[in-house]
Amino acid sequence: MRQSNAIIELKGVSKTYQIGDEGYVALKGIDLTINHNEFVAITGPSGSGKSTLMNILGCLSTPTNGEYQLNNQNVANYDEDQLAHVRNHSIGFIFQSFNLLPRQSVLQNVIHPLKYRSMSSVERKRRALSALDKVGLGDKVNSFPSQLSGGQRQRVAIARALVTEPEILLGDEPTGNLDSKTTQEIMALFDQLHEQGQTVVLVTHEQDIADHCQREVRLVDGLLASDVSKERVSWGLAC
Amino acid sequence: MLNRIFHSAYEGSVAAIESIFAHSFRSALTTLGIIIGVASVITVVSIMEGLSQGVGNQLKDLGSDMVTIKAHTNTELEMLGVTNQLTYDDYLLIKSKVLGIKDIAAKMRAFSFGSEARFGQYSTHTQVIGTESDYQNVVNIFPVEGRFLSNTDDAKRRRVVFVGSSVLKKLNLPSHPVGEFILLGEEWFKVIGIAETRGSLFGFDQDNYIIAPFSTIRSLNGTDRTNNIDIVFRPEVGVDLALLNDRIRSLLRKKYRLTEPEQDFFEFETAERTRKQFSDITDSITYVAAGVVGISLIVGGIGIMNIMLVSVTERTKEIGIAKSLGATSRIILTQFLVEASVLALFGGVVGILLGYLLAGVVFMFMPVIGSLTVPAWAIWLALGFSGIIGVVFGIAPAIKASKLDPIDALRYE
Known part of the structure; x- marks a missing residue:
């Protein structure tokens, strides 16, 4: 049962970077399974390898060794085009610095990932508007990122991640640039998406964010140090 | 796929x-x-095109079916000191034996008395030729005043001249000059007629000439130096010119018993040939200009490449975002390649318009006959070439962009 429910399955994943003549081992054999509709935080101090893990999970890079089953496909050996396809179809990225295109409107930003699919522009727009509605920005479609607050920008980024209906939402310090009130709002939005069945994986070094998640996977020095599932701490108590 | x-x-x-x-x-x-590159191509090409069109029209006015037979000496013989000649006898032979010629005249340059013509205190340099009355029908020059040479003038070796309108002006002859005497060398000639103005061709004055009877000039020239003449004729309507020329050629070759490896000592000059010579000149100017412009297009291409490389660096983050959202390398490659090509093509289109404008300005200030035309091939060439420049110089930046690692690109600030 648990097996079939797994969205992400890492087996012995390691990653070595070549820096000059020396190899730097960022991940030293990670086994990790994330199931459908889990809300997972990946934590760890700087240099623990959590960014590397995040890049592998997001198919931005491939492991040096090991197996990565994403939705029952072994993507560890995929070539660049296949990875691009997986990123477009299965992964919704949310970045700390939002990474919106400044010259494009909110709507165009949200449509962006759909441009890499064959789809009519009407359908693209329909999906983008529905994603923007989900994050509560239905009234800002024609604004530009510079006209929005940090929280609103991150909502646009989440809408952009959701518009492709990905299997997992992958947040890299999604609240790192936000104040505590906005952080609260964004986390509430993640909660809401999680309740609607979305699998959410957040990489963070903030303990209160990690505490908010169902499960905390902690990395230290490229190894899995702990993997704790717990009752979720309600955000209100954490404040 | x-x-x-x-x-x-x-x-x-x-x-x-x-x-x-x-x-x-x-x-x-x-x-x-x-x-700039494309604009210069279009300007140069349209000016050249307009020029040769104008010249074509002028040659048509001259009578495109007029043929001149001239003595021709190839360089090899020339170095041996031989100069070929066409003689009056050759002319008589052609005149009597060849059918299909409408009008024919012998023509000889006067050289016994320099090229100076005088009237009172005024003098000018001009071309003095001796010819026969039929010459006016061959060349289509007609008097505006007085008359052309007659057969009697020729038979009696009269010292009379028919004068081009430029000579009239330069010698400051009175407004009705028929009957006045002008001095050619040391000989007095009576003006019997004034020619219609023909204007200039390739910038050469077409009205600076004096025509005297053939026999007069021949006798003044004497026989000690050369008997060389030119023969001008006009074929009858409907006669195949090439065939006619062939007939004349074999007649002359037979007369002088030329056998196969020996070359003709004469050549045919037709308006068609003159036009071709002129178009050869304009063509080569066009090619040289095209070469220069080609270099400027390449410089333009390097400019595009430079900016595209800057643009790739500047948009590294954007490329990273696009890749993280699922853009393949091919899409990124296409984007930058198309961007470079569209830039170049845009330059091409603006260049064509600008070139058209420049050519228009040039045509306004240059008194060339002919209308402003930009040939379609020049437009397609300019567009095609700028498109190719875009692709060629866009490919390096595009590859650079497409090869960016998404993680590095996302981290780029």
Whole structure:
């Protein structure tokens, strides 16, 4: 049962970077399974390898060794085009610095990932508007990122991640640039998406964010140090 | 597969055009090299085209069916000191034996008395030729006043002249000069007629000549130096000119018993040939100009490459975002390639318009006959070439962009 429910399955994943003549081992054999509709935080101090893990999970890079089953496909050996396809179809990225295109409107930003699919522009727009509605920005479609607050920008980024209906939402310090009130709002939005069945994986070094998640996977020095599932701490108590 | 390629081409193009308009000022500056290059091609080509068109029209006025037979000496013989000649006997032979000639005249340059003509205190240099009355029918010159040479003038070796309108002006002859005497060398000639003005051709004055009877000039020239003449004729309507020329050629060759390896000592000059010679000149000017312009297009291409490389660096983050959202390398490659090509093509289009404008200005200030035409091939060539420049110089930046690692690109600030 648990097996079939797994969205992400890492087996012995390691990653070595070549820096000059020396190899730097960022991940030293990670086994990790994330199931459908889990809300997972990946934590760890700087240099623990959590960014590397995040890049592998997001198919931005491939492991040096090991197996990565994403939705029952072994993507560890995929070539660049296949990875691009997986990123477009299965992964919704949310970045700390939002990474919106400044010259494009909110709507165009949200449509962006759909441009890499064959789809009519009407359908693209329909999906983008529905994603923007989900994050509560239905009234800002024609604004530009510079006209929005940090929280609103991150909502646009989440809408952009959701518009492709990905299997997992992958947040890299999604609240790192936000104040505590906005952080609260964004986390509430993640909660809401999680309740609607979305699998959410957040990489963070903030303990209160990690505490908010169902499960905390902690990395230290490229190894899995702990993997704790717990009752979720309600955000209100954490404040 | 084809669908995917088409899709990435489409998405790449849309992104490219968006990006060009986002940096419209920079795009305009970038493409300036191409604009200047293409504008110069179009200007040069249209001027050359207009010029040869104008010349073509003028040659048509001259009578495109007039033929001149001239003595011709090849360089080899010339170095041996031999000069071939056409003689009056040759002329008589052709006149009597060849059918299909409407009008024919012998023509001889006067050289016994320099080229100076005098009237009172005025003098000018001009071309003095001796010819027969039929000459006016061959060349189509007609008097505006007085008359042309007659057969009697020739038979009696009269010292009379028919004068081109430029000579009239330069010698400051009275407004009705018929009956006045002018001095050629040391000989007095009576003016019997004034020719219609023909204007200038290739910048040469077509009215600076004096015509005297053939026999007069021949006797003044004497026989000690040369008997060489030119023969001008006009074929009858409907006669195949090439065939006629062949007939004349074999007649002359037979007369002098020329056998096969020996070359003709004469040549035929037709208006068609003159036009071809002229178009050879304009063509070679066009080619030289095209070469120069080609260099400027390449410089323009390097400008585009430079800006595209800057643009790739500048948009590294954007490329990273696009890749993280699922853009394949091919889409990124297409985007930058299309961007470079569209820039170059845009330059091409603006260049064509600018070139057209420049040519128009030149045509306004240059008294060339002929209308402003930009041939279609020049437009297609300019567009094609700028498109190719865009692709050739866009490929390096595009590859650079497409090869960016998404993680590094996302981290780029």
